[in-house]
Amino acid sequence: xxxxxxxxxxxxxxxxxxxxxxxxxxxxxxxxxxxxxxxxxxxxxxxxxxxxxxxxxxxxxxxxxxxxxxxxxxxxxxxxxxxxxxxxxxxxxxxxxxxxxxxxxxxxxxxxxxxxxxxxxxxxxxxxxxxxxxxxxxxxxxxxxxxxxxxxxxxxxxxxxxxxxxxxxxxxxxxxxxxxxxxxxxxxxxxxxxxxxxxxxxxxxxxxxxxxxxxxxxxxxxxxxxxxxxxxxxxxxxxxxxxxxxxxxxxxxxxxxxxxxxxxxxxxxxxxxxxxxxxxxxxxxxxxxxxx
Amino acid sequence: xxxxxxxxxxxxxxxxxxxxxxxxxxxxxxxxxxxxxxxxxxxxxxxxxxxxxxxxxxxxxxxxxxxxxxxxxxxxxxxxxxxxxx
Numbered sequence: 001x002x003x004x005x006x007x008x009x010x011x012x013x014x015x016x017x018x019x020x021x022x023x024x025x026x027x028x029x030x031x032x033x034x035x036x037x038x039x040x041x042x043x044x045x046x047x048x049x050x051x052x053x054x055x056x057x058x059x060x061x062x063x064x065x066x067x068x069x070x071x072x073x074x075x076x077x078x079x080x081x082x083x084x085x086x087x088x089x090x091x092x093x094x095x096x097x098x099x100x101x102x103x104x105x106x107x108x109x110x111x112x113x114x115x116x117x118x119x120x121x122x123x124x125x126x127x128x129x130x131x132x133x134x135x136x137x138x139x140x141x142x143x144x145x146x147x148x149x150x151x152x153x154x155x156x157x158x159x160x161x162x163x164x165x166x167x168x169x170x171x172x173x174x175x176x177x178x179x180x181x182x183x184x185x186x187x188x189x190x191x192x193x194x195x196x197x198x199x200x201x202x203x204x205x206x207x208x209x210x211x212x213x214x215x216x217x218x219x220x221x222x223x224x225x226x227x228x229x230x231x232x233x234x235x236x237x238x239x240x241x242x243x244x245x246x247x248x249x250x251x252x253x254x255x256x257x258x259x260x261x262x263x264x265x266x267x268x269x270x271x272x273x274x275x276x277x278x279x280x281x282x283x284x285x286x287x288x289x290x291x292x
Numbered sequence: 293x294x295x296x297x298x299x300x301x302x303x304x305x306x307x308x309x310x311x312x313x314x315x316x317x318x319x320x321x322x323x324x325x326x327x328x329x330x331x332x333x334x335x336x337x338x339x340x341x342x343x344x345x346x347x348x349x350x351x352x353x354x355x356x357x358x359x360x361x362x363x364x365x366x367x368x369x370x371x372x373x374x375x376x377x378x
Contacts, residue, residue, distance in 0.1 A: 030367060031363070
């Protein structure tokens with residue numbers, strides 16, 4: 001057994017002084033196995049999301065509670081969940097999925113304020129926070145709070161109302177859960193006519209015209225998925241394990257070759273370690289949630 | 293290895309810069325998975341091309357080395373695909 005492990009993982013006379021796992025045939029085997037696994041899991045993920053899926057639990061109630069908790073810590077009045085703003089948030093989410101973009105302003109120039117106006121909410125102040133790729137409500141709120149411009153929106157005394165939309169779908173090439181948070185305070189024509197202000201993270205605009213007819217959006221209270229196997233975590237862990245494994249084998253191989261002064265044709269471990277380390281860092285970063 | 297690193301200092305430095313730049317671009321293109329995957333593919337191609345070019349200039353370039361670089365690059369790409377495909 002010991003000899004077999006030596007043969008597999010360490011440079012040895014039985015493996016021509018190159019760990020067997022680094023031989024061309026072994027690398028090819030791993031590549032083909034991963035390729036096959038990747039394409040065989042994809043249909044299962046699509047057909048049986050209860051078995052293979054992204055584990056998530058994002059509820060609007062929890063987002064509201066957490067947002068108001070953060071405001072309470074700063075002695076700010078709690079925001080009231082507003083149906084019109086929630087419709088605006090849902091319409092924005094729908095527009096993003098339909099037009100495949102990840103931005104405050106759509107490629108066709110549609111601003112977030114259009115959705116608020118169309119919902120019938122006549123605002124004096126308005127703001128929007130976006131998040132995607134998170135799997136729990138605290139993760140979303142923590143990410144927004146960690147960003148100065150998003151925190152400014154969440155802790156603004158200008159806002160009285162809030163609306164949320166939590167929608168899952170395919171956006172810019174990946175299945176994701178999108179969270180839209182829309183802030184507002186109502187326009188009081190009698191004493192505030194003509195006032196304008198700015199709102200982070202994007203420029204705030206005073207409505208140039210009022211659209212009294214709200215559009216209907218998707219009413220989504222929560223997205224809760226508890227698949228048997230969480231594909232996001234599983235694929236990430238497998239990838240990290242394989243990368244770490246090959247980096248470790250290459251490092252050990254380089255050390256032993258150096259110590260034993262073995263001369264080989266193939267011994268470009270430093271190049272490969274650098275390349276795989278960059279991919280390891282990318283794999284750690286890839287898949288984390290994003291805010292905008 | 294120390295001798296090798298010293299002898300080819302500029303090569304390893306340039307390779308580190310190229311790969312770090314690739315990582316930065318991978319992070320910056322996080323908003324679009326397809327663009328991010330393309331960035332990974334481009335970084336991998338540059339890695340293989342730059343390494344083989346260096347070998348061509350300073351060493352011999354037997355087929356065995358070319359295959360090794362291609363296999364390591366393919367392993368990286370397959371892992372990336374595995375991460376993205378699901």
